[in-house]
Amino acid sequence: MTSIIATGQLGDHRIRQMVIDARPDEIIGRKSKPLASDVFSKYLPGVHIWNIDTESQFRLQKKYFGVAAYIGLVNSPKISKKVFRIGRWLFGRGEIFGCSTGLWSVVYALEENPEATVYVSGVGLQGGSHWYRDGVFNDDTAMKDRILAPRLPEREKRRVKTTDPVFSELVGVELVEGFVLD
Known part of the structure; x- marks a missing residue:
């Protein structure tokens, strides 16, 4: 399962917790800051986490x-x-x-x-x-x-x-x- 999140929403603890509880295989952060990896890597070790730039x-x-x-x-x-x-x-x-x-x-x-x-x-x-x-x-x-x-x-x-x-x-x-x- 993939979670796609607007990185501007990462400040909302409820959003972060829903993603963590879902235990996705992959997390894609839309926009550039903060980086999704900075937020989720300690809670979901081994999950593929990356950000996609606006041009892509x-x-x-x-x-x-x-x-x-x-x-x-x-x-x-x-x-x-x-x-x-x-x-x-x-x-x-x-x-x-x-x-x-x-x-x-x-x-x-x-x-x-x-x-x-x-x-x-x-x-x-x-x-x-x-x-x-x-x-x-x-x-x-x-x-x-x-x-x-x-x-x-x-x-x-x-x-x-x-x-x-x-x-x-x-x-x-x-x-x-x-x-x-x-």
């Missing part, structure tokens, strides 16, 4: 979402923020973060398991309360996910199944009910 993440998103992956540059409702993001990116000082960690995990699973069915649960495509903190799942990120997820290639959509009716309807993938992972 973006290349994978482009492979699955095409030019729509660039939505990360212009997803803000404020014109000034859009111009600022594009300018920073053009001059090599900005990054395109693209989709949420949840949606990126789906893309990663598709890439790493080209012949397998990928089951999706808990990847919300709308802003609102986040289950692990008092804050809010960023509406900009939810908007990006709602734009990107339906753009998965049809051959990949056939391999995705979900327990979430909203995800099923918006993305156009099969809804499975009563699914329990052993």
